[in-house]
Amino acid sequence: MFNTRITNVSRYASIIPRIKVCSNTLLRNETSLSLLHSNHKVPVLNLTRGRNNTRSIHTTTPLPFRYNLQKYQENKGPKNQNNKNKNKNKNENNENEEEFKSLTEYLKSKEFAKTIYLTVGFTVLFSLLSGPDNDNDNNNDNNILTFQDFKTKYLEKGLVKHIFVVNKYLVQAELLPQATALSNDRSADSRGLFGTPFGGGPPVVSFTIGSVDIFEDQMDQAQDQLKIAPNDRIPISYVTRTSMLQYLFPFIPTLLLLGGLYFITKRMTGGANAGGSGGGNGIGNMFGVGKSKAKLFNKETDIRISFKDVAGCDEAKQEIMEFVHFLKNPQKYTALGAKIPRGAILSGPPGTGKTLLAKATAGEAGVPFLSVSGSEFVEMFVGVGASRVRDLFEQARKMAPSIIFVDEIDAIGKERGKGGALGGANDEREATLNQLLVEMDGFTTSDQVVVLAGTNRPDVLDSALMRPGRFDRHIQIDSPDINGRLAIYLVHLKRLNLSPELVPAESARHDLAGKLATLTPGFTGADIANACNEAALIAARHRDPHIKLYHFEQAIERVIAGLEKKSKVLSKEEKTTVAYHEAGHAICGWYLKYADPLLKVSIIPRGQGALGYAQYLPPDQYLISEEQFQHRMIMALGGRVSEELHFPFVTSGAHDDFKKVTQMAHAMVTSLGMSKKVGYLAYDQDSGGLQISKPFSQKTARNIDLEIKRIIDDAHMQCVKLLTEKLDEVDKVAKELLKKEAITREDMIRLLGPRPFPERNEAFERYLDPKTAKPAPPSSPATN
């Protein structure tokens, strides 16, 4: 509870749309603040990651360029088209090369077999579908034969032996053998009329007729004209030939259905298999739903990650190093009679490097690493989860020694019997979890398989998972402190092209990392990676060949507070209100002993709904004193109080401040024992579900409410006192803000003189403010 870092950003927020503003614009350190009030924990953590936003921006930017390129190529003539095709082929070839190293490998592959199956299948299907009508296809193709032609060319010459009327519309006339000889010197137009009906039989000509009756009449007439005696007339037989299509027709819906199912299952399992762990490609996919979707990384497939790529978290590394030792030389342990550790749970806030650490473990041990996400076990079919777990462990055992990493294990590892009333889904999850437990029990000492699991919510995991013999170790990875952040910056700075002025020597790199680490309290590894990347993108946007310090500063500000929205035009009155509001915060922070160092105040709208903000740099601290809470509350109220003192009316911009103040006061009363009236009791137990009745009496509830109100009212009074004394200072700062839109710490010192208290952040003095490091004597605090 105490290892929280309290707000470093306060801001003036617009109210439209009000609800959205509250949830979407909570800034970074409010995240940790809200931990005090655990009901808000989950949504807040998710909303303030900040990574996703920027990620989506990265992916969308190249699009217009690609689109234009395509258009350009389309506009060019066929010559270019050719080129395009060539390139395309080239690319395809390259892809193939990547998958199959040689032709023989390709010939042996499933891919090849699949192609053959499909080709043969289609051919058979086609020939079946087209049926016996095809026999005389070549005759029908250019069927220019009319009855008249037939009569003059064959009938009158006495070449016709027998006539078959097929299906009442096609006449096939069997000719006498002489007809073939005749046909050899025929002109081109009648070529192709001949065919042999059943491979090598007598020659046949055919043509279509409209109606059998008319045909019969015509035949009679023709033969009458030729004076053929009724007995010698050409025999006409009627035959019916059915096409296979007619038999197949009833099956078509079934076939379509099966095809659809096949397609769906392929889509479901296909994506994951691309990772390389084989299993269930092609036709077999229909039955491959139960295959594990783990991605395999091994020496050949993965870019190697080792412990040196994971900065900070030294204790976690040490702990996990034991697993590496075990995988490398198990005899040493077994000889001593030691049981081999089965697995470890890595827990910690999102983005702290759990996945990275697990990958690095595999890299260090040099063994195959099977990575799968907990949610990938869960599918809409019953029993699939358990079967996937079985398959995963089977794979791992085959490759042993190996490491299995289950990310977000809480998706399946939630305590059984809890977690919602939707029985069906729960049963499936439990079955999956049970299977996991069974598999972990099933290891023998000779199975050199280690299971690592990552989670953000170790508190919801089933205790059966944590008992010895399963996940024996619990490795906690916290958000990095200043040194951790410094080390992580060093890792990520390596990739960047830094300006030579910024890092003239190697030692300067360390200073830069320290400076950035100080500027980013509460950042996780993922945030740091994001900020570094953002700095590079900003430098690119400025067409700078090198990354400079102000690129980093802009990037950090962007990660913390969101995009600058210069396009949002405020009216003059609004701007003045925002300036006085922010100046109120800044002045409170400047003259309160326990306030954090101020870095910047700005009235440029940022992110969603924030119209202005002040940025502070809290130190890494694990304990917060009562005075600190009070001063923070006074600071948070400073904005509204300044509005009250300078304008005849107040605005809605302080709702975010009130929320923070209420959260702090609530925590002080209900869980931190900082209210005498309520006493040393903790009332905010999180039951993890819907709390219908409060765990305290009406009277206590009233006391709690009264105490929260008293604490906030106290803070308000002190704030009014302080800001009334400092009316002129607020005025100065607000005017400067209106002039420059953003003012820094240096501006504040110029306007107000140095802060009357030493800064309570060592890192700040060391990396950001080395000149003003002289501790000023604590003069009479403006409040109290």
Ligand SMILES: Nc1ncnc2c1ncn2[C@@H]1O[C@H](COP(=O)(O)OP(=O)(O)OP(=O)(O)O)[C@@H](O)[C@H]1O
């Ligand atoms: N200690 C660290 N050293 C270097 N880089 C780090 C560190 N921690 C995190 N990162 C960076 O953050 C990225 C995301 O980290 P990772 O995916 O391991 O976080 P996680 O804890 O698994 O998050 P989640 O809980 O969301 O899965 C990494 O790819 C890496 O670039």
Ligand SMILES: [Zn+2]
């Ligand atoms: Zn405010």
